[in-house]
Amino acid sequence: MKTINQFKMRLQAKSTNESFARASVGAFIAQLDPTIEEISDIKTAVSEAVTNCIIHAYKEFSGDIYITVKIFENNKVKIVIRDKGCGIDDINKAMEPLYTTGGAERAGLGFAVMQSFCDKLRVISKVGKGTTVSLFKEIKSK
């Protein structure tokens, strides 16, 4: 697939950056003329992935979050959110709805939200190296 446009950013894993990250990705996608619902789906999924980097990946030490957004032909979008944090030992278990290692205030639904609000979700992780979450969505436009 041919890449038509691309956006990359690297930001510190701080909770104040959660809103900035999802708003930036949303603003970049806006060129595809998405519906309000599509923009909201993407912002919600990005917010989940970025939040996971902040609260889980970099729980013990601080680091950066790497976000790449690619727009392909046919209005297809791929968003990659990568961290160099602790990694996930058992991805299947982590992706189960309600599973969380984050304590009482976490719902354990981040992956479920990403899955349901995107067309496809891919997670690659290595303990001690980090995690890469790829979100795929086709913008049907108005």
Place this chain on the structure above:
Amino acid sequence: MECKLNIENDILTAELDGEIDHHTAKDIREQIDLEIEMQNPKTLVLDFSDITFMDSSGIGLIMGRYKKIKQSGGKVKIKNPSPNTFRVLKLAGMDRLAKIEREE
């Protein structure tokens, strides 16, 4: 993010404004919990009329308050979520735990 609290007839209403994510949830949680502990309300109404964004951190926030107020026999109502927020609530099955009210 703003959280206006108001208590009347054992009903604690939290009027929320802005975006609910992991960053903003902490402050809202602390404010609501303090009020629940002081006032011991029978019902907690979360007014979402002015909420423009919510992810699963909002579900954690609602679940936590639900568990807290349920201990003393109370309940939670969610008022006026946007269509997008409603989809997150629905995905989490919140409509089975709390009454979701929509008005124009």
